[in-house]
Amino acid sequence: MEKRASCGYLLPELWHNQRAQCFVVLGKVRQRVIGWLPINARISRLRIKGRFFSYSIINVHCPHEGRPDDEKESIYAQLEQVYDSCPQRDVKIVIGDMNAQVGRERMYRPVIGPNSLHAVSNDNGQRCVNIAASRGLVVRSAFFLRKDIHKATWRSPDQQTENQIDRVLIDGKFFSDIINVRTYCSANIDSDHYLVAVCMRTKLSTVYNTRRSRTPRTNTEQLRDTAVAMEYSQQLEAALPTEEQLGAATLEDGWRDIRTAIGCTAIAALGTTASNQRNDWFDGECKQLVEEKNAARAKMLQHRTELTWNDTDRLCATMCRDLEGNLLTNECEVVERWKQHYDEHLNGDAVVDGSGTTIDLGARAVDDRFPAPDLQEVEKEIRRLKNNKAAGIDNLPSELLKYGGDALVRALHWVIVKIW
Incomplete structure (x- = not known):
């Protein structure tokens, strides 16, 4: 069903399709992959096991601005179905070339941020914002203050026009998990798109659970x-x-x-x-004492005044x-x-x-x-x-x-x- 060369995930019938979406998983993360679902040449999904929450990453390639509306609506409808099929407790992330120019309009906040490369959203950008708002997603790639050279993700064939059309969306409940998004225009990836790097604060599962x-x-x-x-x-x-x-x-x-x-x-x-076996010593009395201690500490913190530098003893x-x-x-x-x-x-x-x-x-x-x-x-x-x-x-x-x-x-x- 799939080709896993150098830990890549791709359908065999799409090996020679230039628009096919795939995942390349490196290192120990390969052993944390718990699911891969190819939908078509434009959409695929990868699940990675985490310590507290698993991660459902959807890779999508949306039609460009000049394509018919029916084709766009079909892809976005499939994207909604794939998103809704993800487990409810998963951290859901949507990445890929969405061909969406998201602007900085105030009426779209807080779905979008104030630091997008473009001032006004195009048709694909509005569709991206609509699906994000309907599913509780946030366009996280528009929230980081960067230079324009670190925002643009695609350069036109004339080598003059640059747009920010590759997007990173994440479930709003896990907004703070993504702590950095930027592009690296100097990375040699043999594409007219720039390399987009996403830095996440997360905890993946342990590969080997051996003591x-x-x-x-x-x-x-x-x-x-x-x-x-x-x-x-x-x-x-x-x-x-x-x-x-x-x-x-x-x-x-x-x-x-x-x-x-x-x-x-x-x-x-x-x-x-031999090592001593642990006893179940934490009983109801211990629990009550801990609660009393926590209550006393909370009361102490409530009445504690902030000390200034002049009030502290200086070690000199x-x-x-x-x-x-x-x-x-x-x-x-x-x-x-x-x-x-x-x-x-x-x-x-x-x-x-x-x-x-x-x-x-x-x-x-x-x-x-x-x-x-x-x-x-x-x-x-x-x-x-x-x-x-x-x-x-x-x-x-x-x-x-x-x-x-x-x-x-x-x-x-x-x-x-x-x-x-």
Whole structure:
């Protein structure tokens, strides 16, 4: 029934018809197509599945201004039938070459906007406005303030006349979903029509509804057993990189080896635990409390007064101390002291060459007042870690560090000194 070359949708008998309407769907959107209905050479419809609403996109090519009225009425009657056949909850969009010059007449608003390229609507433009008004549509392409070169959609064969005859209509309930419509006259599409781009704010459905597999949680409860904790510590000591290996490794490589050793040893010695099943704890009492909280917040917002800049506290340093410990209160002196402070800690060392030019060596300034922590300090802080806390991005609970033994303390001390 159809030809799908490079994800295109077109009837086989219309492959060589220059007026045939088709859709070209790219990327992952192909897997979201849930329906395609070819009507004739001038009208076709494509349905795309969305997360909240599906989208029915009707592509239409209306007769030009000089065609007989019967032919125009026939096409617009078919367009109305196709539009009415769309599911009621769908976001309905009509696009294509409608050969309709829509003006800026006030009597047609709000169906049309004030920024159309033309001042007066022609016969096709009036038919476009009539069908839009009867079906609750809005000519969205006439609402955006653009330069004329970004409004025109077709250039005549004499290369002098430009018209805006390609239209984008959308259901008025979803007026704000289209946030931009403009043409790109420089796009090489081998046509006398310009490329019309429509930017939409929408949410499409998920292509694959597969849940991400969760990382297994280490059974840290096993560490309460002294024998298991001792076995874990011994296995981890054998798995951790030696001091010689760490000395020859970079910070990233060394930490990767340490992290891998902790994770693999923990799974081998302690095993994993199943995730807890969720309980239906949100009962009527919880619902009542939430409603009371929302009511109290609404009351607070109702009586809240708007704060001005003069009423807010400004975070600014009004005083500080110099290197000798003297208190500085002058604003210029305070700013200069902060500049000196950050120059010392962030901008590195600087030297002055023979010509008097200051050269920044880029080296980090060493502050002897804050030496790197020793082994005992690292061990003390590890012992102070709390149990039953959520693990970080490395998926290493604090219990695995606390029961890792002296070898793990030395490895973590190497990491901290390396960073310091």
